[in-house]
Amino acid sequence: MSAIEKRFLERAIELSRQGMQHGHGGPFGCVIVKDRKIIGEGNNEVLLHNDPTAHAEIVAIRNACKKLNSFQLPGCDVYCSCEPCPMCMGAIYWARPQRVIFANTKTDAAAVNFDDQFIYDEIQKLPVDRRIEFIHVPLDEALAIFLEWKNTDDRQEY
Numbered sequence: 001m002s003a004i005e006k007r008f009l010e011r012a013i014e015l016s017r018q019g020m021q022h023g024h025g026g027p028f029g030c031v032i033v034k035d036r037k038i039i040g041e042g043n044n045e046v047l048l049h050n051d052p053t054a055h056a057e058i059v060a061i062r063n064a065c066k067k068l069n070s071f072q073l074p075g076c077d078v079y080c081s082c083e084p085c086p087m088c089m090g091a092i093y094w095a096r097p098q099r100v101i102f103a104n105t106k107t108d109a110a111a112v113n114f115d116d117q118f119i120y121d122e123i124q125k126l127p128v129d130r131r132i133e134f135i136h137v138p139l140d141e142a143l144a145i146f147l148e149w150k151n152t153d154d155r156q157e158y
Contacts, residue, residue, distance in 0.1 A: 001101075008033050008079040009101055011041070015056065016081035019043025026114055030060035031079040032097070039076070040064025056080065057088035061095050071158055073097040082109050085116045086123065094158075 001009075008031050015029025025044030032040040042059025046052060057080060064073055076097040082104040084092055092100060106116060118131075127134035149155060 004036060005077075005079075005101065008038070008077070009081075009103055011038070012056075012079045012081045013103060015041055015043040019045065019056070022048075024048040025054070027081070027112075028056040029081040030056040032060050032064040032073060032076050033079065034064075034068070034073070034076045039067045053087065055085065055088050057084050058091055061091055065095070071095075077101060082106070082114075085109075085114075086119045 012029040012031045015031065016027045017029070019025055019029060020027040020043075025046035025048065028044040030042050031038055040060045040063035042056045042063060044056045045054040045059055048054070057078065060078070061073070064076065065071055073095040074097070076095075078092060078097050078100045080088075080100060080102040083102045083106045084100065085106075109115070110117065122130050122132075127136065
């Protein structure tokens with residue numbers, strides 16, 4: 001890891017400390033870099049906004065996408081104070097950066113009571129076997145909208 005890359009990771013760690021100290025949420029920070037410049041950053045803001053999706057990575061992705069005026073982050077690196085949770089990993093894959101660099105592992109997070117293993121386990125289960133009830137109600141109208149999308153010539157794929 002180069003010295004500048006280490007500084008980006010250290011910035012993510014500092015953001016994790018700041019968010020925690022200000023009561024925003026857990027000790028998580030994230031920095032997104034393009035062309036060796038920070039274009040988005042964030043810390044966990046779950047408690048600040050009463051928003052379970054306001055994880056550091058999500059906040060940073062939103063900020064970076066806004067700055068780039070894009071819904072994807074090609075050519076970007078994501079620096080995280082901790083290995084991303086399942087939700088953040090999904091968001092990262094949707095954003096399509098080139099790589100993710102993280103400090104703490106999900107095992108380290110579990111050791112301080114941020115354990116996401118139950119989510120990984122739930123994802124593997126059939127909907128009827130999950131802790132939260134998932135009910136499939138197929139409706140023709142819902143499928144018709146999907147088909148309308150598929151047949152729209154000017155749609156923007158993502």
